[in-house]
Amino acid sequence: MLRREGSGDVKVFAFDPEDYRDEYRSQGWVHIKNGIAPEFFELVREFTRCELLDHRLEGFAIKGKKEQALFEFPQGFDHGRELFDVISVLCGLNRPTLTLSERHIQAYEPSAAPQPAAHKDRFGSQVSVGLSIDIPERSRLVLYPYDHRGLNPFNASAALRNALTPDELPEVALEAAREVELDDEPGDVVAFPGSTTWHLRRDSANSTNLYLKFNDFNCDPLGEDPHTEGLRAATLDLLRNGGGQGQEVIPVVARRFDAVSRTSTRNTWQEVLQARVWGEEPFPLTESQFKVLQSVDGERTLEAVARAASADGLDPQSVETDVRALAERGALDLMVPARASAEAAGV
Numbered sequence: 001m002l003r004r005e006g007s008g009d010v011k012v013f014a015f016d017p018e019d020y021r022d023e024y025r026s027q028g029w030v031h032i033k034n035g036i037a038p039e040f041f042e043l044v045r046e047f048t049r050c051e052l053l054d055h056r057l058e059g060f061a062i063k064g065k066k067e068q069a070l071f072e073f074p075q076g077f078d079h080g081r082e083l084f085d086v087i088s089v090l091c092g093l094n095r096p097t098l099t100l101s102e103r104h105i106q107a108y109e110p111s112a113a114p115q116p117a118a119h120k121d122r123f124g125s126q127v128s129v130g131l132s133i134d135i136p137e138r139s140r141l142v143l144y145p146y147d148h149r150g151l152n153p154f155n156a157s158a159a160l161r162n163a164l165t166p167d168e169l170p171e172v173a174l175e176a177a178r179e180v181e182l183d184d185e186p187g188d189v190v191a192f193p194g195s196t197t198w199h200l201r202r203d204s205a206n207s208t209n210l211y212l213k214f215n216d217f218n219c220d221p222l223g224e225d226p227h228t229e230g231l232r233a234a235t236l237d238l239l240r241n242g243g244g245q246g247q248e249v250i251p252v253v254a255r256r257f258d259a260v261s262r263t264s265t266r267n268t269w270q271e272v273l274q275a276r277v278w279g280e281e282p283f284p285l286t287e288s289q290f291k292v293l294q295s296v297d298g299e300r301t302l303e304a305v306a307r308a309a310s311a312d313g314l315d316p317q318s319v320e321t322d323v324r325a326l327a328e329r330g331a332l333d334l335m336v337p338a339r340a341s342a343e344a345a346g347v
């Protein structure tokens with residue numbers, strides 16, 4: 001792991017987002033030549049060299065077309081100023097709720113397929129920001145911004161393919177689609193809506209990118225945002241200290257929450273309702289807990305949620321019990337209004 005002391009003032013980007021925001025809004029993507037700050041470019045290169053060397057030494061190889069490593073920002077790095085302030089302006093996202101849902105180095109193997117199938121990034125990739133690090137001459141980033149722009153609602157890129165009919169698969173659906181081929185070079189920045197845009201890297205062999213993914217709806221299944229762990233810890237603290245009883249709290253769907261599934265078993269098609277936090281085993285969900293989960297909007301207090309639920313015939317006391325149970329399991333987080341407003345102020 002790369003650690004640099006005193007690197008808190010390191011800059012990531014070498015452009016003013018105000019200069020490109022209109023282009024992103026009108027065109028739907030933006031390619032910024034030499035958009036990476038030179039010092040950061042060198043820092044990522046050094047990190048990548050160390051990581052790939054470590055992997056080789058350990059005999060480690062991620063199966064598939066590319067190796068991925070979690071990028072670690074330098075100690076003291078100011079995510080708010082260097083990432084969130086820039087990306088919220090560039091892409092028109094809501095700054096107070098901005099979440100960094102991925103920070104991966106993607107290094108393609110020498111044997112990577114020259115023309116892979118297109119994919120959409122996971123749900124949390126409302127905006128995918130690619131920082132081009134090592135890009136061979138022939139390699140191109142290909143976007144399909146004009147066709148089949150449906151959202152990938154899953155927390156994994158590959159899960160979308162399993163939900164498509166044969167004629168919806170990108171290798172069929174995109175046959176007549178208009179593509180945008182970006183000739184990106186080392187030092188460039190590309191931003192596009194990754195979860196709704198089919199895309200691929202053509203002739204990707206030996207190319208390396210740092211991909212940063214962002215959303216403004218509190219989604220971080222992999223737990224890669226610097227605030228996600230602290231939000232969870234604060235929720236568990238609240239629960240230990242009375243579970244939000246007698247205190248105003250705002251329930252919000254937890255950042256690492258994944259999905260609810262209703263399975264019909266082959267035994268008389270008996271239904272099983274379960275919830276899942278990313279990377280964990282599923283747990284049973286009652287119908288009333290599911291209703292409560294659906295009613296949470298991250299803005300209303302627990303008391304207001306319970307009041308609204310009672311208008312729908314639910315017992316307010318049981319709503320509060322359900323909220324605490326869901327928070328215990330990691331499906332919900334609890335924010336105290338002071339913290340919620342601090343978050344809203346980007347603190």
Ligand SMILES: [Fe+2]
Nearest residue numbers: 119120121194
């Ligand atoms: Fe992607």
